[in-house]
Amino acid sequence: AQTVTQSQPEMSVQEAETVTLSCTYDTSENNYYLFWYKQPPSRQMILVIRQEAYKQQNATENRFSVNFQKAAKSFSLKISDSQLGDTAMYFCAFSRESGNTPLVFGKGTRLSVIA
């Protein structure tokens, strides 16, 4: 069975600074997909970024980027130029394939951006 571990229950960052959220996972699969979801106080689940394991290049979406280390089974999220609206729970998630298998979530990291 796959597991996802987020070792930082809470983090804080000053506005405009950079913060990195950690995620490790365990799987015997060779091909899989990794995701970061944001959950603001409204509790909506919003996709931030996704990474296909067969791609060596790290995914980037504007201020959000990942550091994907397949051998180490590590998938960290870097948020640059943090904004107050980035305050939320962030969940790392894994799926065996994209689109037709369930997501396995980590416990989440609560990020607070401080003015």
Place this chain on the structure above:
Amino acid sequence: EPEVTQTPSHQVTQMGQEVILRCVPISNHLYFYWYRQILGQKVEFLVSFYNNEISEKSEIFDDQFSVERPDGSNFTLKIRSTKLEDSAMYFCASSDQGLRGYTFGSGTRLTVV
């Protein structure tokens, strides 16, 4: 941007009552899911649905739960006899098999009293 729609946003029910949570997935998606998030905890998979049948389910999805796609658009989760521990946020999600991943609805907050 296409959305997954969930109704109601909040439901309060008496213990032992049946509840039905409703979802309208994105129209061209083929895979549908229900997830549960107990307050302050992680999001847990309940069940996935494809081609009008359950494709996977977790150990949480016991005989008290059922899912249905009664028409071409709705996807429902029924809890037959609610327990206090069923109080949670329930998320519906849908996906295609493409590169856009999974889209979640806004959730239904279920409170069992």
